Amino acid sequence: ELVDQTYIMVKPDGVQRGLVGEIISRFEKKGFKLTGLKLFQCSKELAEEHYKDLKGKSFFPKLIDYITSGPVVCMAWEGVGVVASARKLIGATDPLQAEPGTIRGDLAVQTGRNIVHGSDSPENGKREIGLWFNEAELCQWNPAQAPWLRE
Numbered sequence: 830e831l832v833d834q835t836y837i838m839v840k841p842d843g844v845q846r847g848l849v850g851e852i853i854s855r856f857e858k859k860g861f862k863l864t865g866l867k868l869f870q871c872s873k874e875l876a877e878e879h880y881k882d883l884k885g886k887s888f889f890p891k892l893i894d895y896i897t898s899g900p901v902v903c904m905a906w907e908g909v910g911v912v913a914s915a916r917k918l919i920g921a922t923d924p925l926q927a928e929p930g931t932i933r934g935d936l937a938v939q940t941g942r943n944i945v946h947g948s949d950s951p952e953n954g955k956r957e958i959g960l961w962f963n964e965a966e967l968c969q970w971n972p973a974q975a976p977w978l979r980e
């Protein structure tokens with residue numbers, strides 16, 4: 830199967846609320862491979878590029894203010910089916926609609942404070958990882974548990 834990559838980010842509210850470890854754990858326990866991780870204060874320019882498809886929406890300025898309001902935790906995760914699976918682990922955009930058991934369903938209450946981002950396609954996964962990380966910040970490694978996760 831094809832291995833893909835997704836960009837996951839704990840948003841400023843997730844960092845402020847002390848949910849960084851909890852959110853990383855969900856992906857780690859599932860069995861995906863972490864290939865990049867950093868705490869980062871992003872610029873307005875980077876936030877706007879990341880969310881460029883939403884430029885023109887009424888909530889866009891507030892979204893940019895929110896994402897740049899404090900440090901975020903940037904992550905790159907890799908695995909077969911990781912993009913779609915991460916979206917399921919994260920849950921619906923509106924946390925009140927997100928199923929219990931998902932990150933947003935368990936830990937958030939409002940769309941404008943939905944604590945985590947996940948890429949919506951393998952193409953955007955690659956694009957966003959390229960946007961948020963330098964090549965030197967990404968690690969290729971062989972997790973010891975690999976043969977216990979996939980036959």
Ligand code: DAT
Pocket residue numbers: 883888892921922940941943945946947949
């Ligand atoms: P997702 O983050 O689930 O991929 P999205 O890509 O449609 O959702 O939107 C990106 C972010 O923008 C989302 O996490 C929160 C914000 N947002 C989306 N729709 C919104 C709305 N109707 N009102 C306020 N914020 C919104």
Ligand code: MG
Pocket residue numbers: 947948949
């Ligand atoms: Mg999205």
